[in-house]
Amino acid sequence: MSDTTQSKKDLEVKIADLEAQLKESQKRIRILNIIGEVDRSLTLELNLDPLLHKILAGAVKVTDASAGSLLLLDEINDELVFAVVEGGGGDSLQGTRIASDKGIAGWVATNRQPLIVDDVNKDNRYYHSIAANFDFKLTSLICVPMISRNKLIGVLQVMQNTPGCYFGTVEQELLNSFASKAAISIENARLYKRLKEERDKLVIVEDEVRKRLARDLHDGPTQFVAAMIMNLDFIKELIARAPEYAPDEIEKTVALARKTLKQLRTLLFNLRPVILETQGLIPALEVYTERLRETDKLKVHLNVKQEFARLSSRAEIATFAVIQEAVNNAKKYARTSDIKITIQPDEEKDLLTVLITDNGKGFDVQAVRKQYDKRGSLGMINMQERIEAINGRLKIQSEIGQGTEVSFTLPLHENLLENTKEL
Ligand SMILES: Nc1ncnc2c1ncn2[C@@H]1O[C@H](COP(=O)(O)OP(=O)(O)OP(=O)(O)O)[C@@H](O)[C@H]1O
Numbered sequence: 001m002s003d004t005t006q007s008k009k010d011l012e013v014k015i016a017d018l019e020a021q022l023k024e025s026q027k028r029i030r031i032l033n034i035i036g037e038v039d040r041s042l043t044l045e046l047n048l049d050p051l052l053h054k055i056l057a058g059a060v061k062v063t064d065a066s067a068g069s070l071l072l073l074d075e076i077n078d079e080l081v082f083a084v085v086e087g088g089g090g091d092s093l094q095g096t097r098i099a100s101d102k103g104i105a106g107w108v109a110t111n112r113q114p115l116i117v118d119d120v121n122k123d124n125r126y127y128h129s130i131a132a133n134f135d136f137k138l139t140s141l142i143c144v145p146m147i148s149r150n151k152l153i154g155v156l157q158v159m160q161n162t163p164g165c166y167f168g169t170v171e172q173e174l175l176n177s178f179a180s181k182a183a184i185s186i187e188n189a190r191l192y193k194r195l196k197e198e199r200d201k202l203v204i205v206e207d208e209v210r211k212r213l214a215r216d217l218h219d220g221p222t223q224f225v226a227a228m229i230m231n232l233d234f235i236k237e238l239i240a241r242a243p244e245y246a247p248d249e250i251e252k253t254v255a256l257a258r259k260t261l262k263q264l265r266t267l268l269f270n271l272r273p274v275i276l277e278t279q280g281l282i283p284a285l286e287v288y289t290e291r292l293r294e295t296d297k298l299k300v301h302l303n304v305k306q307e308f309a310r311l312s313s314r315a316e317i318a319t320f321a322v323i324q325e326a327v328n329n330a331k332k333y334a335r336t337s338d339i340k341i342t343i344q345p346d347e348e349k350d351l352l353t354v355l356i357t358d359n360g361k362g363f364d365v366q367a368v369r370k371q372y373d374k375r376g377s378l379g380m381i382n383m384q385e386r387i388e389a390i391n392g393r394l395k396i397q398s399e400i401g402q403g404t405e406v407s408f409t410l411p412l413h414e415n416l417l418e419n420t421k422e423l
């Protein structure tokens, strides 16, 4: 071979090499652009469903895959759930659940490590019965864990269906770093969703309180004030025509005014018992039960088994509110006038137990819980949430004809005022 032919050949090899390098860097630029684009849209997306779709679409695009799926971990049932599927007959897989250690996805979730499989049919981790629902001749895949703050959120997987078309470590790295960002976005979206739900609930509770106040003002003090005006008009006439009867009528009206004042004070107390903040739970409960005896003619027994130090204001407000709700329910539904409130601290077990019992008509707790969504009531859910917020446990036991017992326990030590930052 002549020198010129040789150098021409060398040149051709060099050009081919440079062309390959150019192609590779063009591919990288394209991928970086896609990542940047997807990153921006993930940061902006706070709604969970569209976010999950964007994550999977981004993952498929970044890795140049033909299909993909995103599985979320359901911690309660210890399962992975197909949340979004792209490509193949994906829709039929959506919502499918697998044990969190089954299949390739389960292996990745358990080991929290990314995995490339060149031929799934040769991998005994491959979950064939799930694949049967997926109209996609899967050959190779990459599956990576989605982890945020050391917590597994789910797994992300992308696939190819062309024989001989494999993923490389570059794609695995890309998908891995993409999955970490996606996990954070999912956590943010979940927090945002919870925040929105809490806010909605707050609006409903506020509205409920306002309605109740309006009803109480209407049924009580407003009626009494109307009666007082009528009495005063009558007294005016009596003074002109038969003044000797006026003192008696004035006395009746003063009694009515006193009753109204008492009712208004009870309403104010129920809205915000100042004594709870100044003197604490037990004095507030003493005043509360005293008012119930006087105003509602109820036989309410308050039994504090043993003295204990003051609780944090969070714990005192929650405890008082739950007792109020349980008593209100007993007043409204139990058809009894006997209600017992028992407070029992146990320092050895580090527990404060509170029981509110009535000997009234009772109810089917399971049946009420089952159709709670449709009822539009909030009492039982509020009690539960308030107690859980201070790390306690609430139990409602009732039987038709046997009365009702609402009970809860709180960890005593951590809820004491002296152990909180409120001091
Ligand atoms: N002590 C009780 N005795 C008999 N039935 C009860 C008792 N407590 C609750 N219930 C039943 O359980 C249902 C649910 O109570 P819950 O407090 O959740 O709702 P509500 O009192 O109807 O509404 P809200 O508390 O939101 O004003 C009541 O409607 C009632 O039928």
Ligand SMILES: [Mg+2]
Pocket (backbone or CB within 6 Å): 325, 328, 329, 378, 379, 380
């Ligand atoms: Mg209620």
